[in-house]
Amino acid sequence: MIQFERFTLDNGLKVIVHQDLSTPMAVVNIMYDVGARDEDPQKTGFAHLFEHLMFGGSVNVPVYDEPLQMAGGENNAYTTNDLTNYYIQLPAENLETAFWLESDRMLSLAFSDKSLDVQRKVVCEEFKEHYLTKPYGDVWHKMRELAYTRHPYRWMTIGKELSHIEQAQLSDVRNFFFKHYRPVNAVLVVAGNVTVERVRELAEKWFGDIPSGERYIRNLPKEPIQKEERRQELRADVPLDALYKCWHMPNRLDQNYYVTDLLSDILSGGGSSRLYQSLVKEKQLFSNVECYHFGSSDAGLLCIEGKLVKGVSIEDAERAVDEELEKIKTHEVSTNELQKVKHKTESMIAFEDMSVMSRANSLAYYETLGDAAWMNYELEKYGSVTTKDILRQAGEIFRDTNCNTIHYLSANKN
């Protein structure tokens, strides 16, 4: 059970305090309720580019990193399709430095041309490093466009294309900032060797006078229910053929999300999982195969991907995957098999909760989702899943009309 206290400043900033006196460190985590899904379809990649700009100096602090490093701290940030998160870890004695830095960049960025110019280039290199130069690196661009017709999960966090990033203007940066990076759209979590009184005092002092901003009301186009199977064939200079299949799955707040999560663990995620045992070990059709999802807030995708053993036809490989899915749709899994993935989930949560940073991040995440206290009910939600739930949910998800398939084929047939 993770203990915490919560209060809200007059400007709407939500603050959560989680005390852990066993560490000499403090963690300051700010999550903004904005991600790539909130972008204009003509200006994708912006939430992530923006995350880079948050390190380019704020209105009163020309350089963000140096004072933090001087205080013995470290920081980083990440952007997903759903949210943007910034976190600092530093010796607890120097907690106020983190408040100073984070509050100043929430107050206002410096909006420098130089910083935008450099970070555009940096993000373009990041785009190339991860999505252009790596074999199969473009597959998720293609898959998202195949699986989503309306919802902004159509594009990846890094953006739809390089040109969107190259064309970003300072006015876009300013508008984005004042729309999303306001106290009313953020959650501040302070964890570690801290007291509630001290955090309250520092929060009032540093964040209290920042104008609250307007609450961002998310109103995204809803993805229509998929009615027909979708397929695509790609050829590229890759050494092996690969199969990718994705099905729409429930959103993060649906109880069936937990059922689906356990379902994916039964199929893959260990040496005794079904797909690995059947397709890699027994039939030897794939050199690796995985089933996973992205933990998306809105309705996401459940994916199966694998690389084929040289010489195996993609049709045979796909048929074998379908056979495994047919089994799980028509036969209830044993209680033992379900217990196995529940145990796995339990220990994964225990290992994650060892780190203060990870606890702080989870509290911010659940608060952004609706309520930080949900963090403590996750295990219960997994625990209540039955073998019948798995059977029903497998039938619900693994329908042809819910499926998107990409055959990613090697262009050089040597």
Next chain:
Amino acid sequence: MAETLKIKGPDRTKSPSIVDAVDFRLSLKPYEKYTLDNGVDVYAVNAGAEDVLLLEWVFFAGNCQEEKNLVAATANFLLRNGTSTRNAFAINEHFEYYGSYLNRSCFNETANITLHCLNRHVAELLPVVRELILDSVMPEDELAIYKQNMKQRLKVNLKKSDFVASRLIDARLYGANHPYGKYSQAEDFDSLDRSELLKFYEEYYKNGRWIMFVAGKIPADLPGLLNKYFGDIPCSSVKVKETGIEVAEEKRSRVINDPDGVQGSIRIARPFPNRHHPDFLPAMVLNTVFGGFFGSRLMSNIREEKGYTYGIHSYLHNHVQHSAWMISTEAGKDVSEATVQEVYKEMEILREEKIDEEELQLVRNFMMGGLLGDLDGPFQIIGRWKNIILNGLTEQYFYDSINTIRTVSADELQELARKYLKPEEFFEMIVV
């Protein structure tokens, strides 16, 4: 708008006062040591709030011991793939049923088995780990699947310029016959033979030399359980084999791996002595200034000033016998050569100009803060100890490193830069 805001709130133009991290008292929580009946040492750190454990069996069965490429790594991999009474599926299912993670990894001097589990399951798991150490059979069909899948993975990796660049530079630095420099080809997998693996297993696991590390909220009965399941396994006095390094002649290489590639993988490196050398600890500080953190000279210049790359880092290789000082980055194809020149320029500045006190103070504080943060939790603490013990060092090394961070002078660092950061002594590799 910002102007009026500044008046109302606190003085935002000044940093709040800080406690210098160098003034923190840092200590490494001592380990407890048990010795099993067979003389095997178990190093344990009992700490943490969660009921979880990490157990690690470390065998002197690394790449250094093999006579043929890939034998050590493959034997290590196949430990989990079958005993005389359980097949691979049954072994995996046993560990996975209890929500535990059983991994194995092969390094140069050592190879290990690692178990992460919830405390309440440990008694069910240890007997099966014992089986892996004493009764692995490395089935022929498992070896065949392994070969096939590893060759495929290698094929995909060889498409990646970063993978290719890293292995080529290591071969230059240490020699293609040295465990630190050699790399695998598809044919190496083909030529693996089950009998060689079994022989290696017999010599370096079943009758090998090994030690253990344990961390977490250690239950009172754990030492007894360890002795029960592992106290009778033979432990010999295997010595780590040492191979001389053969540094390449040719220093500068340009390799085209993918003619359509849009980025160059750049590796610039020179040989460097190991942790026992007096230059090692001050070099850790100099390296941090140079390219060891986000605020480093390389990062500030090449990413934050010029935007040539998403990231550039320098570091000292984490090897036991010999180390190397490495600069690594992926940069736009058209700015790769310029990136290399900028790296050399930064070396020159470190040779020519003393690091100013404020920057040095920042680096000292940053390193100390990092050390403090790293010691968070039992798994991190045992990791520190493992590093000390496997490198043949003592607790003093930890305190020496703190002392170096606190006191090394700008003059000493400049001298060190003049001694080591000489472009003509660096190997240089760009793979597109």
